[in-house]
Amino acid sequence: MSGGISAGLAAGAKRDGGFRKISGAPWFTSMVTVALLLAMLGIGGAVYPGFLSEQVAFNLLIDNAFLLVVAIGMGFVILSGGIDLSVGSMLALSTMVTAWLLQTAHWPPAAAIACVLLMGACFGAFQGAIIHLFKLQPFIVTLAGMFLARGLCYLISIESISIDQPFFVAVSQTQVPFLGGFLSPGALIALAVLLLAVWLAHYTAFGRAVYAVGGNEQSAAMMGLDVGRTKVLVYALSGLCAALGGVLFAFYMLSGYGQHGQGTELDAIAAVVIGGTLLTGGYGYIAGALSGVLVLGAIQTLIAFDGTLSSWWTRIVIGALLFVFCVVQRVMGGKSR
Amino acid sequence: MNAPVKTPASVAASEPARTPLGALLLQHPLLRPAAALIVLLVLDALLVPGFLRLDVKDGHLYGALVDILNRAAPLMLAALGMTLVIATRGIDISVGAVVALSGTVAAMLVGGATPMLPMPLALGAALGVALLCGLWNGVLVAGIKLQPIVATLILMVAGRGLAQLLTDGQIVTVYYQPFFFMGSGYLFGLPFAVYLVAAVFAVTMLLMKKTALGLFIQSVGINPVAARLAGLRTATLLVFAYVFCSFCAGLAGLLVTSNIKSADANNAGLLLELDAILAVTLGGTSLAGGRFSLVGSMIGALIIQTLTYTIYSLGVPPEVNMVVKSIVVFVVCISQSSEFKQLIARAKRRPA
Numbered sequence: 155m156s157g158g159i160s161a162g163l164a165a166g167a168k169r170d171g172g173f174r175k176i177s178g179a180p181w182f183t184s185m186v187t188v189a190l191l192l193a194m195l196g197i198g199g200a201v202y203p204g205f206l207s208e209q210v211a212f213n214l215l216i217d218n219a220f221l222l223v224v225a226i227g228m229g230f231v232i233l234s235g236g237i238d239l240s241v242g243s244m245l246a247l248s249t250m251v252t253a254w255l256l257q258t259a260h261w262p263p264a265a266a267i268a269c270v271l272l273m274g275a276c277f278g279a280f281q282g283a284i285i286h287l288f289k290l291q292p293f294i295v296t297l298a299g300m301f302l303a304r305g306l307c308y309l310i311s312i313e314s315i316s317i318d319q320p321f322f323v324a325v326s327q328t329q330v331p332f333l334g335g336f337l338s339p340g341a342l343i344a345l346a347v348l349l350l351a352v353w354l355a356h357y358t359a360f361g362r363a364v365y366a367v368g369g370n371e372q373s374a375a376m377m378g379l380d381v382g383r384t385k386v387l388v389y390a391l392s393g394l395c396a397a398l399g400g401v402l403f404a405f406y407m408l409s410g411y412g413q414h415g416q417g418t419e420l421d422a423i424a425a426v427v428i429g430g431t432l433l434t435g436g437y438g439y440i441a442g443a444l445s446g447v448l449v450l451g452a453i454q455t456l457i458a459f460d461g462t463l464s465s466w467w468t469r470i471v472i473g474a475l476l477f478v479f480c481v482v483q484r485v486m487g488g489k490s491r
Numbered sequence: 492m493n494a495p496v497k498t499p500a501s502v503a504a505s506e507p508a509r510t511p512l513g514a515l516l517l518q519h520p521l522l523r524p525a526a527a528l529i530v531l532l533v534l535d536a537l538l539v540p541g542f543l544r545l546d547v548k549d550g551h552l553y554g555a556l557v558d559i560l561n562r563a564a565p566l567m568l569a570a571l572g573m574t575l576v577i578a579t580r581g582i583d584i585s586v587g588a589v590v591a592l593s594g595t596v597a598a599m600l601v602g603g604a605t606p607m608l609p610m611p612l613a614l615g616a617a618l619g620v621a622l623l624c625g626l627w628n629g630v631l632v633a634g635i636k637l638q639p640i641v642a643t644l645i646l647m648v649a650g651r652g653l654a655q656l657l658t659d660g661q662i663v664t665v666y667y668q669p670f671f672f673m674g675s676g677y678l679f680g681l682p683f684a685v686y687l688v689a690a691v692f693a694v695t696m697l698l699m700k701k702t703a704l705g706l707f708i709q710s711v712g713i714n715p716v717a718a719r720l721a722g723l724r725t726a727t728l729l730v731f732a733y734v735f736c737s738f739c740a741g742l743a744g745l746l747v748t749s750n751i752k753s754a755d756a757n758n759a760g761l762l763l764e765l766d767a768i769l770a771v772t773l774g775g776t777s778l779a780g781g782r783f784s785l786v787g788s789m790i791g792a793l794i795i796q797t798l799t800y801t802i803y804s805l806g807v808p809p810e811v812n813m814v815v816k817s818i819v820v821f822v823v824c825i826s827q828s829s830e831f832k833q834l835i836a837r838a839k840r841r842p843a
Contacts, residue, residue: 237640284821284825287830288824288825288828288830288831289828289829289830290824290825290828291778291779293582293640293778294768294772294778294820294824295821295824297765297768297769297820298817298820298821298824299817300765300817301765301813301814301816301817301820302813302814302817302818302821304813305810305811305812305813305814305815305816305817306814308808308810308813309810309811309814312808312810420644420647420648423644424644424648427641433638433640433641434638464655464656464659464660465660466652466653466655466656466660467652467656468652469648469649469651469652469653469655470649470652470653470656472648472649472652473645473646473648473649473650473652474649476641476644476645476648476649477631477645477649480631480635480637480641480642480645481635481637484635484636484637485635
């Protein structure tokens with residue numbers, strides 16, 4: 155998929171020598187993230203007894219399944235050179251609508267979930283259409299979308315709606331045996347979405363169009379790619395992922411609440427950046443979202459295991475990691491950007 | 492370029508001399524924001540009984556208008572700083588975190604029965620922290636050349652964590668009386684906060700209009716490369732814009748903390764950056780950089796506060812506030828886009 159990029163970098167590498175060759179490779183930051191994750195797990199295992207069990211690692215996935223799905227959608231948007239700030243509010247709105255449809259309107263779960271997913275996709279497509287048609291900055295449009303979705307939550311109810319629908323309760327309590335431990339259905343869905351997303355990004359025409367638009371929108375248009383269609387689809391996909399993240403969050407929390415998912419958009423952006431995707435677009439891997447999310451989760455778990463550090467350290471460490479990764483990307487990878 | 496060629500720009504520039512005053516007013520960039528504010532105020536005057544009444548109690552002026560002005564003060568400060576950053580084609584989303592940080596530092600230093608530091612020193616320390624935040628943002632944007640949204644995202648995530656770490660996640664209550672003057676004191680009948688905003692606004696206006704700084708900032712926003720080639724120290728200008736923005740945010744943090752008599756690292760200034768961006772956009776400043784209007788941003792902040800007041804006083808549930816705000820952003824942004832203007836122009840031409 156990034157044949158052009160890696161070929162260009164390889165040509166530059168011949169002149170620059172070994173280190174530049176390695177640090178300039180498209181997979182370099184992704185590898186740094188994986189190494190970082192392994193190091194964190196290793197340190198945790200060495201310092202805290204019981205840290206290196208399979209279940210602790212699986213719990214990372216279980217607790218962050220919703221974030222993974224949201225980050226995958228965000229990954230596509232960022233690869234296309236945009237940004238979507240509305241995903242956290244969209245997640246909250248989906249939990250709210252799901253809860254309301256189940257508890258007040260007594261819809262069957264399948265219909266409620268389908269309705270919520272459709273809503274997310276339409277919301278995203280609407281934002282994408284405005285961004286494309288009026289040539290507005292994605293940042294400001296999705297900011298307005300963020301206000302809109304959060305506001306709609308409070309229109310439904312300002313209080314938390316708890317879900318006691320039997321299917322949802324059953325799903326939230328199910329433990330699927332997996333490699334000696336267990337995973338939640340939500341985590342399995344998130345993994346399935348990841349596989350689907352990797353296929354979409356690297357093996358389909360749509361994926362190639364996303365990379366092309368993110369690399370250079372004008373060139374993509376001149377090549378005859380339908381830039382508008384790609385953009386609308388990318389934001390629709392992000393909205394869909396945010397809505398699915400909301401459904402997973404509803405499984406996880408068994409409630410719908412307008413305050414759910416505050417700051418999720420930033421966690422998702424952080425995960426995508428830490429996963430090695432350039433925020434300027436066109437460069438990186440969708441699978442990086444997994445390592446990014448796991449790193450964020452590992453920070454939280456380490457701090458929880460330590461017990462003496464206050465949880466505020468999470469935000470600071472995430473900020474510091476963001477800083478390091480952005481600077482590394484800037485200095486090593488995207489010198490021409 | 493120095494030949495006397497009539498470029499379209501020079502034609503446009505010489506045109507106002509011939510157009511009547513009315514048309515000139517209609518073309519003024521502040522027309523739309525000012526009209527929006529007036530419409531909102533007229534709406535309030537019609538719907539809310541006693542909206543325009545001003546009472547004098549204990550030598551202080553009271554009334555809805557004063558209230559709106561007072562409550563808009565932190566947002567106006569944040570919008571002032573944001574205007575300069577947006578004028579350089581940047582964005583600063585760490586404003587809320589800086590508000591929380593500076594408020595926390597001030598509250599911790601003067602909080603408690605006996606202040607740790609004399610108040611001027613404490614305020615200075617809080618503003619110093621804000622300046623450092625701005626310097627950090629500025630260096631990331633101008634020095635390391637990160638995208639502004641990413642550079643300030645780092646502080647946005649970490650800043651609030653830092654503030655919470657300082658206070659152990661607790662709300663710091665302030666008991667020191669003189670500190671409350673900033674947020675709720677009165678001077679010559681008007682809230683002190685209004686004077687503070689007016690002073691910062693006046694200084695900024697002077698800097699922008701009477702020195703070349705405004706022009707420099709505009710040129711960086713229009714084309715950073717050309718500005719640098721023309722001999723401007725673009726990096727210094729960028730750092731200045733971010734430092735100024737954080738300084739304004741720090742002042743806003745002091746106002747907020749002093750007004751609610753406590754510092755809540757978790758909620759102080761939450762989403763303030765978004766309101767500030769909204770105010771700047773409403774005021775007619777283009778998010779693409781270059782063209783900016785400080786007066787417009789002030790009007791934008793007042794529009795947001797008046798809108799909030801209207802929603803509350805009409806008995807509409809406050810939850811609607813966010814929906815209304817978002818619709819306003821959509822409408823304003825779309826109406827400002829050149830694509831929309833072309834659509835309108837085409838629609839006008841068709842019937843003729």
